[in-house]
Amino acid sequence: MKIGFFDSGLGGLVALKAVARALPDYDYEFYGDTANLPYGDKSEEEIFELTKAGIVHLFSRDCLLVIIACNTASAETLRRLQDGFLKDKYPDHRVLGVIIPTLEELVTLGLKHALLVATTRTIASGKYERELAKLTDAPLITARATPELVPLIELGEAEAALGSLIATIKGVGEVDGVILGCTHYSVLKDKLRAGFPTLCFISQDEIIPNKLADYLERHPEIKSQLSRESTRNVFLTDNSSRYDQVIRELLGGAFIEQ
Numbered sequence: 447m448k449i450g451f452f453d454s455g456l457g458g459l460v461a462l463k464a465v466a467r468a469l470p471d472y473d474y475e476f477y478g479d480t481a482n483l484p485y486g487d488k489s490e491e492e493i494f495e496l497t498k499a500g501i502v503h504l505f506s507r508d509c510l511l512v513i514i515a516c517n518t519a520s521a522e523t524l525r526r527l528q529d530g531f532l533k534d535k536y537p538d539h540r541v542l543g544v545i546i547p548t549l550e551e552l553v554t555l556g557l558k559h560a561l562l563v564a565t566t567r568t569i570a571s572g573k574y575e576r577e578l579a580k581l582t583d584a585p586l587i588t589a590r591a592t593p594e595l596v597p598l599i600e601l602g603e604a605e606a607a608l609g610s611l612i613a614t615i616k617g618v619g620e621v622d623g624v625i626l627g628c629t630h631y632s633v634l635k636d637k638l639r640a641g642f643p644t645l646c647f648i649s650q651d652e653i654i655p656n657k658l659a660d661y662l663e664r665h666p667e668i669k670s671q672l673s674r675e676s677t678r679n680v681f682l683t684d685n686s687s688r689y690d691q692v693i694r695e696l697l698g699g700a701f702i703e704q
């Protein structure tokens with residue numbers, strides 16, 4: 447069986463690329479809901495239904511374990527999916543999110559005050575702050591919604607997105623780190639680090655590979671069922687040819703299923 451990745455668009459391919467590089471033998475299926483992007487300003491109910499549909503698709507493609515790479519979907523649906531839907535319908539399958547691993551990294555790094563940038567819906571959910579409070583009293587999180595970034599990045603206009611994010615960071619003042627709390631923002635990390643050399647940028651593509659490897663070590667009952675033929679498959683709900691180049695750049699010559 448395979449490892450699935452769910453995202454609202456193409457941004458999650460950055461995380462998949464990092465995971466597939468670290469754990470190359472496994473078989474990976476990616477589901478990008480490009481027909482419904484962006485999720486960041488949708489209602490909780492809409493996000494739940496769309497995410498559930500993507501996960502059912504990934505399960506039907508023989509995925510045993512699905513990583514919800516999308517922060518917005520992780521924030522709004524993960525608990526509900528795990529507690530209700532999975533227990534009732536797919537008790538042997540697993541769905542993991544990206545927010546708690548990101549917060550664990552924040553705590554490990556010992557940051558005192560981090561800026562969280564994410565979609566409107568992720569920020570409004572308060573999920574980062576709630577989960578952090580379960581781990582520790584510190585650090586402090588200042589949250590800023592940056593809804594303009596995803597559409598720009600999906601269209602390949604990374605420079606415009608970078609300019610906007612730089613202005614947000616400068617506007618916040620004293621922080622020692624920035625959580626890139628959206629799959630798409632990882633593509634900006636190198637330029638951000640060059641522009642703000644004293645700030646620590648937390649980018650999920652750098653966290654998820656180790657967290658997944660660790661999860662598989664702790665769950666041999668899952669690991670032992672995973673096939674290892676190094677296949678990668680990308681499914682997009684809107685499979686427009688304008689995405690081909692982005693997919694090629696991120697994953698090489700991945701097969702694109704209609």
Ligand code: DGL
Binds near residue numbers: 458484485486517627
């Ligand atoms: N992939 C989503 C996330 O990580 C953002 C994109 C969207 O708004 O759909 O939050």
